[in-house]
Amino acid sequence: MRKYLILPLALLAVSCGSNDDEVASGTFDDGDGGKASYSVKGDDGDSEVTIKTDKGEVRISGGEKARGSLPMGLKLYPGAEIQSSMTGSGEGSTGAMLTFKTDADKDKVIDFYKDQVKSKGLEVKAEVNTGAMKMISAANKDRESGVNVSATDDGSGGTQVTVIAGGNG
Missing domain, CATH: 3.30.310 (TATA-Binding Protein)
Structure with missing residues (x-):
């Protein structure tokens, strides 16, 4: 269940910080017994969220990013x-x-x-x-x-x- 909560929290964190600064990062249980990590860079108009697991990576970007x-x-x-x-x-x-x-x-x-x-x-x-x-x-x-x-x-x-x-x- 926690894996579904991390993305909204990460996106919320995007509203803070400057364009290239990492504003949030951390690790969480991927729901399958493994660990995953996330990082959020940018601000509300220009952001990038990266989620990594041992199976791959997803990047969600907005604005200039x-x-x-x-x-x-x-x-x-x-x-x-x-x-x-x-x-x-x-x-x-x-x-x-x-x-x-x-x-x-x-x-x-x-x-x-x-x-x-x-x-x-x-x-x-x-x-x-x-x-x-x-x-x-x-x-x-x-x-x-x-x-x-x-x-x-x-x-x-x-x-x-x-x-x-x-x-x-």
């Missing part, structure tokens, strides 16, 4: 304003989730990522278009690596985008 890099060499949409990112690795797998805003139309964003995934040897397996939202899902032949991209009209002429990518290796 949010990383624009995605697995498999995918690129960030040009001119995108990153809102948050999360990366993780462990037991031979890596993954990332990135949210951003852009002034571009959702169709252009989806076309950009269709080209990106195809250039990485992935095949678009599904496409969804609900009017305000478009989404693609792509994977490699063995389905060991994949990408999901959703682009939604934000109501102000821009687009809110979430990219989730990951795989083995």
Whole structure:
């Protein structure tokens, strides 16, 4: 149970401190008999939380600390304003989730990522278009690596985008 309490406490601690200072850190029981550690750096607008166990690591970033890099060499949409990112690795797998805003139309964003995934040897397996939202899902032949991209009209002429990518290796 304690492992579920540590993240909210760590995020709360982000509201203190300067941008690069570690504002909180510690260890806790991972719920499986092992130990895990966490550290929080930054402040409320520019933060990074890192959680490490013997099985891997997760980083949750916001503001300027949010990383624009995605697995498999995918690129960030040009001119995108990153809102948050999360990366993780462990037991031979890596993954990332990135949210951003852009002034571009959702169709252009989806076309950009269709080209990106195809250039990485992935095949678009599904496409969804609900009017305000478009989404693609792509994977490699063995389905060991994949990408999901959703682009939604934000109501102000821009687009809110979430990219989730990951795989083995």
